Amino acid sequence: MGKEAGMEAAEIERLIKEALPDASVEIRDLAGDNNHYAATVISNSFKGKTRVQQHQMVYAALKGQMGGVLHALALQTGTPEG
Numbered sequence: 001m002g003k004e005a006g007m008e009a010a011e012i013e014r015l016i017k018e019a020l021p022d023a024s025v026e027i028r029d030l031a032g033d034n035n036h037y038a039a040t041v042i043s044n045s046f047k048g049k050t051r052v053q054q055h056q057m058v059y060a061a062l063k064g065q066m067g068g069v070l071h072a073l074a075l076q077t078g079t080p081e082g
Contacts, residue, residue, distance in 0.1 A: 006033060006034025006035045006070075007034055007035075007065060007070045008034060009027040009028075009029055009034075009037065012025075012027050012037060012039065012062065012065075012070070012073075013025045013027055015061050015062050015063060015065070016039075016041055016058060016061045016062070018061065019057070019060065019061030020041070020043045020045050020057065020058075020061060022043055022044050022045065023041050023042065023043040023045070024040075024041070024042040024043070024080075025039065025040070025041050026039065026040040026041075027039050030072075030074070035070070035072065036072045037070070037072070037073050037074070038073070038074040038075075038076075039058070039073055039074070039075050039076070040076045040077075040078075041054075041058055041075070041076070041077050041078075042077070042078050042079065042080055043077075043079070044079060044080060045057065046077055046078065046079050047079050051077065054077035054078075055075050055077060057077075058075055058077060
């Protein structure tokens with residue numbers, strides 16, 4: 001079934017956009033190992049939410065993949081206005 005370790009950037013983006021359809025998502029593979037990513041997620045859904053709540057929304061979108069097949073995700077979130 002292919003490589004079991006890691007998670008493709010496209011899959012991370014797909015899961016985030018499934019939960020937050022208006023999101024602008026930028027994913028960077030930090031180590032080239034499909035395990036360590038940096039993501040910037042901009043969405044109107046984050047309006048009125050604290051940074052922690054925004055990050056929780058993204059982690060929820062990843063459906064439990066954090067700490068499992070996805071080892072590390074450096075996350076930046078915000079709204080279109082900043």
